[in-house]
Amino acid sequence: MDISDILQSLGSRPAERDPFAEDLGDPFAADRGQQSGQADLQALTRTWVNERGAAELLPWPRDGLIERATNRIKQQIELVEQMTGDMDPKTNFSLIIIQTEVERWKFLIRSYLRARIAKIHKHTLHYLSTPALLERLSETEVAYATRHQQLLHNHYLSSFLGSFPQNLQNLNDTAGGISMITGPDEDGGVFVRGLGSRDIGGEGTITVRGRGRDGDGEVEVERGEVVVARWSDVRDLVEKGEMELV
Amino acid sequence: MALPLQAGLTPMEVAFLCEMEMVTVVPRQRLERLNLLSGPTPALRPPHRAPLPLWLALLLKRQRRANILPPPWLLPSSLERILKHETETSPLAFSPPPPHPHPITARISPTDHISPPFLPSSTAEAPPDYLPYHWLELGEILLEAASDDVPEPDRVRGLLRDLREVRMSKMRGSVKVLEGEGGGVSKMTGVGAMEVAEGRGFILGVLDGLRRLGSSREVARREREEEEGGGEGSEDEAMGFE
Numbered sequence: 033m034d035i036s037d038i039l040q041s042l043g044s045r046p047a048e049r050d051p052f053a054e055d056l057g058d059p060f061a062a063d064r065g066q067q068s069g070q071a072d073l074q075a076l077t078r079t080w081v082n083e084r085g086a087a088e089l090l091p092w093p094r095d096g097l098i099e100r101a102t103n104r105i106k107q108q109i110e111l112v113e114q115m116t117g118d119m120d121p122k123t124n125f126s127l128i129i130i131q132t133e134v135e136r137w138k139f140l141i142r143s144y145l146r147a148r149i150a151k152i153h154k155h156t157l158h159y160l161s162t163p164a165l166l167e168r169l170s171e172t173e174v175a176y177a178t179r180h181q182q183l184l185h186n187h188y189l190s191s192f193l194g195s196f197p198q199n200l201q202n203l204n205d206t207a208g209g210i211s212m213i214t215g216p217d218e219d220g221g222v223f224v225r226g227l228g229s230r231d232i233g234g235e236g237t238i239t240v241r242g243r244g245r246d247g248d249g250e251v252e253v254e255r256g257e258v259v260v261a262r263w264s265d266v267r268d269l270v271e272k273g274e275m276e277l278v
Numbered sequence: 279m280a281l282p283l284q285a286g287l288t289p290m291e292v293a294f295l296c297e298m299e300m301v302t303v304v305p306r307q308r309l310e311r312l313n314l315l316s317g318p319t320p321a322l323r324p325p326h327r328a329p330l331p332l333w334l335a336l337l338l339k340r341q342r343r344a345n346i347l348p349p350p351w352l353l354p355s356s357l358e359r360i361l362k363h364e365t366e367t368s369p370l371a372f373s374p375p376p377p378h379p380h381p382i383t384a385r386i387s388p389t390d391h392i393s394p395p396f397l398p399s400s401t402a403e404a405p406p407d408y409l410p411y412h413w414l415e416l417g418e419i420l421l422e423a424a425s426d427d428v429p430e431p432d433r434v435r436g437l438l439r440d441l442r443e444v445r446m447s448k449m450r451g452s453v454k455v456l457e458g459e460g461g462g463v464s465k466m467t468g469v470g471a472m473e474v475a476e477g478r479g480f481i482l483g484v485l486d487g488l489r490r491l492g493s494s495r496e497v498a499r500r501e502r503e504e505e506e507g508g509g510e511g512s513e514d515e516a517m518g519f520e
Contacts, residue, residue: 069317070316073298077298077396085286085287108315126309132333134315136294146279147283220482221486225393228382244496257467258474259464262462265462278474
């Protein structure tokens with residue numbers, strides 16, 4: 033895809049060798065140890081569900097998860113192309129299985145990226161205006177958001193904004209204590225599951241500090257328990273990996 | 279290009295997730311080990327059982343290359359016990375979810391934070407008498423695609439429907455305790471994925487409406503508490519010591 037993908041594939045090659053894969057003669061199997069493939073699928077699924085559940089854009093995974101996953105898919109497709117050469121009915125069925133799995137991975141990634149784009153569309157200026165929020169976007173997403181905002185702004189200027197007086201042309205005024213830039217609703221409710229605390233020696237119970245109408249309180253959430261809470265109360269726990277959205 | 283969907287998984291997406299659950303199959307044909315993206319599949323040798331993700335098991339089942347062993351909790355006797363628990367033992371709360379198969383030990387392990395659909399809660403070795411997170415979807419999918427592998431499919435279908443109705447009314451009833459004590463965090467222990475997907479719009483809508491109605495009251499309370507001494511910022515770390 034781009035240079036970072038290539039670097040990624042070079043970097044990951046010697047690290048994870050699967051001893052079983054060698055004798056199968058699969059040139060790409062060395063990149064896909066059982067542990068890491070399964071671990072990536074689990075991480076990717078969780079990232080996708082979290083992103084689909086939150087109203088706000090979540091940080092882009094900085095450990096190269098998406099790049100790794102797209103790389104795996106690319107290699108698997110190359111393998112499929114090689115295998116289509118010999119049309120023996122037996123390999124034919126294996127081919128269907130492999131392709132079905134590739135489609136499932138592709139769906140996960142595509143849905144994840146599209147969910148993010150939808151959020152960027154909705155509140156472009158919100159994410160572009162603060163460095164902390166900008167950090168959450170991947171490089172391509174920053175480029176996309178900037179370009180999108182640019183096009184939109186030019187369109188507004190040429191269609192109506194240009195005929196306004198100079199001092200009314202801003203799109204990011206904060207006059208009167210109200211910002212023109214709107215963001216997602218951070219207090220909206222979410223369904224979250226406790227995954228267990230990261231503390232060593234704990235029982236896996238997490239304490240959620242909730243803010244309610246009639247009083248604030250602390251609720252102990254056990255591993256595997258699903259609760260309804262305000263997003264702003266559990267956001268840090270989700271980002272730490274102690275909870276996940278469902 | 280942007281996804282035109284609301285926040286939260288749709289029932290279709292929940293079913294997609296459910297297809298990642300592991301099930302146990304009895305192969306009817308040999309199939310060599312395959313290097314899939316999520317790791318190699320076990321070589322299938324009839325009549326040896328093998329664990330496979332549900333989507334693959336369904337693919338094999340449709341081509342009559344394997345049979346699927348239904349999980350123990352999907353048997354009528356187990357479902358009846360769960361239904362009894364739901365209606366008689368705890369008529370207000372959901373029946374408890376299956377215990378986590380990987381207990382937390384002092385050593386950090388990658389299994390510490392695994393959650394459904396990656397827990398083996400629907401294989402032939404899964405514990406009976408507990409409804410796993412994806413119970414409804416898994417039951418429906420197996421009844422549709424592999425009803426000849428499920429003993430007494432009509433009874434199972436009826437029991438699933440009963441369970442669903444009992445639990446849906448609990449889900450609706452849970453609205454009463456929303457925004458109650460506990461600072462707006464309410465527990466839904468034992469709830470299923472499809473139930474969350476179906477009830478999400480309603481429950482979050484109620485929660486949101488209540489929050490908007492009570493927001494001025496909440497702000498006023500917060501200001502009052504701050505004036506009274508601001509003794510709120512005590513960062514205590516009460517972790518797991520009882």
